[in-house]
Amino acid sequence: MKQAELLNNLKKVAAHEITPQQAAEKLSEIDFTELNYAKIDTARKKRTGYPEVIYGAGKTPEQISGIATALKKQGQPVLVTRVTPEKATKVQEKVSDLNYNSTAQVMIWEPQPATHIGEIAIVTAGTSDIQVAEEAAVTAELFGNQVTRIYDVGVAGIQRLFAKLNVIRQAKVIIVIAGMEGALVSVVGGLVDQPVIAVPTSIGYGSNLNGMTPLLGMLNSCSAGISVVNIDNGFGAAYNASMINHLASKEAAR
Template sequence: MMDEREILKLVKSGEMTVDDAVHELKTMPFKEIDFAKIDFHRKIRTGAGEVIYGAGKTPLEIVKIIEVMLENGQDKILITRLSKEAFEIIKKDYDIKYYERAKVAIYGELEKPSGLGKIVVATGGTSDIPVAEEAALTAEFLGNEVVRLYDVGVAGLHRLLSHIDELVDASVVIAIAGMEGALASVIGGLVDAPVIAVPTSVGYGASLGGVAALLSMLNSCASGVSVVNIDNGFGAGYLANTINHMEAKR
């Protein structure tokens, strides 16, 4: 599948008629199969192709979606929230690389980093790493250089401060923490870059499955902190990518 720039270039060069170009653009938006409508226009609209959310889909449904994506020119595919059992079935049909801790699979090669700078992914503890890896792999898949700073929570603040150079050099910081979620506020007070806070469902009873961290992050007194939903590493990685490519877009 050609993107809109390729089509316009062919029209300009005389290799494609206007009518053929209109037909191509009309047929590009999506393809409907029995259980899904696969969106081929998403990269044109948003800069990134459609991602497969693996949870709730059968392995055979995912195989079919991959097949249709590849037939229509999407040569890199990100699958999130994919179980190991589903991966074992899908890999019989497609050569996908699986990252078990993040429950992420990738078809195709990672893009060469093209963003403005580096995205730092920091976690409060090691229990937050699965969400962090989902964020980091999403950002890498979309063409960003990622620096991982794991287990640098506020219970031992010196661990975070030992990485101050990486933090202040970042163009975006993703701060991931459960418990009381204080890491985002601390980082927000140290850096001049946007901070994307990700609350995780890590913690004891009164953490309420991540709600305590979510509310702490939403109420951060540090300016420049935005918050995504509980355990939403993908959303954080995607948003960080958008921020990190704004200068390149201009």
Template sequence: MEQKEMIDLLRQVASGTMDVEQAALKLKEEPFEDLGFAKIDHHRAMRQGVAEVIYGEGKTPEQIFRIAEAMKEKGQKAVLITRMNKESAIYVGERLELQYDEVSRIGFIGEAPIKDGDGKIVVATGGTSDIPVAEEAARTAETLGNEVIRLYDVGVAGVHRLLGHLDELMEARVIIAVAGMEGALASVIGGLVDCPVIAVPTSVGYGASFGGVSALLSMLNSCASGVSVVNIDNGFGAGFLASRINHIERRTKE
């Protein structure tokens, strides 16, 4: 149940078109559903404004399908699936109308969202090898109702490539900086703009990068103010947080 649906339910009670017992039963049925191997949090959207997201890695194709099917049956209009492999995408796609992107490993079922964010989210990468993580962030933000601008392969090894996009950077409401190696991109961007910068270290790099730990530590030690950091390769977390920031003004008005 989404927040708007809960408000409609309460208005029906207030107007007398639904009695208290019916409303109480509906709310009682909603909190979670036990499938045996998973307990689906149907109240997530009501509490947090965004429905539960399916983390596909480690789940079988059938498990992903059953969870998604249960969500749709409960009235969830859109289902987002992260870290979904191609085998699972084929299985689920044969049973539900699935949109799947192999680069980001993002699956999406349901209605295309309205872009109702306050501004634009820019997703920038240090290199081409960072694009899978960046696309996870970008597509997550898009499925949560945001306009996303992509600036790929603009790392500090050729910083003029980044400076050629100053207009897009300055106009952004939030910027997601995705980089491996030494992870310097986030600090450079953070020193240029007045909006929040979400840094995503990636596991891209040679041996001494330690699978992204080097970039993570660099980003955590950034001297640029306004830079926050999510976990290594966590494009989803960055996209979700960027969406939250980009919807603050709208939620305040409501």
């Protein structure tokens, strides 16, 4: 918080231009922690209900450690995505209580265990999609959602999907993750009455085009009620699913 901004808000309160409550809200909205390489949005959780998340790719272990430490000082949960095992080891040398999930390639720290509500089902077409699925699962759990994992139920052996339909239909939101041609999303979308969030993955042979083929297939799905996030974006799918799940729980509690 810059001193000039603080002084300006105090003057507005003194002049009765804004109330003390409005001033407090303004202060929380512009609050951030200044590092020489990053500005940590410590007010994000107050505004949106979700804390700042660290995208680990392209950041050095020292930068990740500094940002994570700043978030911890605020008592906020820490989630670092896209962290290689080698980088995670170096980060843990500086912040030892950051836990690393090697499958999801994420690091997490929770000030206290989250209360899990509702249910998000995470469904993958193949075992090769599990890294993206685990990024989604760990993110959703950190954000306070109950997660059910249903892996390797792709259309090449569609009986596997039908065997799990009762479990999938119990969820409030369904995340479907698929590479190759991405057909699983349309099938699931035509069998359930919950919102479906589709995640195309870069898994597949040459004409998969690093995920472009399933991305376009999902965008053109004939099943209604499907939204699509970017290629390999398990985090984004989980964030969206968490917002839907918490909104549904709030409505049910009224």
